[in-house]
Amino acid sequence: MNKTDRQLAIMLELQRSKVVRAEDLSALFETSVRTIYRDIQALSEMGVPIFGAPGHGYSLMEGYFLPPIGFSAEEAVALLMGADFIEQRLDGDYGRVAKAARSKIEAILPEPVRDESARVRETMKLLHAGEPKTGLREKDNLGLARRAILDRRKISFSYKKNTPEPDGNRKSKREVSPYGLALVQGHWMLIGHCDLRQDIRHFRLSRMTELAVLDKPFALPLGFNLSSYRPRDDRSEHVLIRANPEIADKIAETGHFYFESAEEHKDGLLVRFRVRTPEELLHLILSWGGAAEVLEPESLRNRIREEAEKMLKRY
Structure with a gap:
């Protein structure tokens, strides 16, 4: 980042935040604190009303706003492709907003930048x-x-x-305090506290029916932050399969969440997985056909055999 771009970025950061320390700006822009001091001095000499409080940081005068800022072709592409993604993946409200935002961005771009961004997007x-x-x-x-x-x-x-519950049922009624949403491998997941399980659980939105918003307020747990939240790893079951080396790439691509290790042997590739329940891998292993064989656990071997027998009867 050159000096001019960095100074503009500093102004944007000051406008976004109430108070920013020189040390934080230095870390953000990967430069020295001394360079940040020089940039602040240069901006002040250009008439930008920056105030510094020793021990606290820098801030812009209240009510000061930057003039409209243009976009480069690359920045425009990033924004427009972001709008495309939102339209594809979010609900109708945001889909309409994404379309409107895309139209506004394209309308304010200078013709050369608009043409270049269109060429890049193609x-x-x-x-x-x-x-x-x-x-x-x-x-x-x-x-x-x-x-x-x-x-x-x-x-x-x-x-x-x-997978079914111990009582054999696969469907249940839930009441949940919703904390946040995450897009995981193409599936929208809801993270929230489940009253039935009395714990934080993850729910796939595509498996929900009869969803209703209740007139029951809830409060987020103290200190909960979706960005830093990491679910506990409760995968305690181990699965061992022997596979043809030719499908090694396919295994790595499709089973990476469960994947533990792979070792080459003279009779094939030994692949280890760690799962919550062995049945989580059932459809994945079946998709590999005769190129893979379950070695452990025996219960999963039996399930694969049962499914293979059902398929044989159909064909």
């Missing part, structure tokens, strides 16, 4: 290979959940799990 496309498309029901659920999170109101829904 060489790139957002694809979600191997990931499911965000369906209409999932987008509807996303809109309801998003509003409930902002309003701090509980939600209720029927939820269909991928």
Whole structure:
């Protein structure tokens, strides 16, 4: 980043934040504190009303705003592709907002920058290979959940799990305090406190039906932050398979969340996975056909055999 770009970025950071320390600006722009002092001095000499408080940091005079700032072709592409992503993946409200934002950005771009950004965008496309498309029901659920999170109101829904409960049921009624949303491998996940399980749980929006926002307020746990939240790793079951080396890339690409290790042996590739329940890998292993064999646990070997027998009867 050259000096002019850095000084403009400093002004933007000061406008965004109330008070910023020179040390924080130095870390943000990967330069020395002395350089930040010189930049602040240069901006002050240009008439930017920057105030410095010893021991606290720098701030802009209240009410001061930067004049409209133009975008480079690369910056315009980043914003426009971001609008494309939001339209594809978020609910209808944000889809409409994304369209409007895209039109406004394109309208204010100078013609040369607009033409260049259009040319660059023609060489790139957002694809979600191997990931499911965000369906209409999932987008509807996303809109309801998003509003409930902002309003701090509980939600209720029927939820269909991928694997059955010990009682054999796969569907249950849940009441949840929604904390946040995350897009994981093409699936929108809701993170929240489940009243039924009395703990934080993750729910796939595509498996929800009858979702409703309740007139029941809730409060976020003290210190909870979605950006820094990490779910506990409760994958305690181990699965060992023997696979043909030719599908090593396929295994690495499709099973990376469960993947532990792979070792080459004379009779094939030994691959180890760690899962919550062995059945989580059932459909994945079946997709590899005869190129993979389950060695452990025996219960999963039996399930694979049962599914193979069902398939044989159909064919």
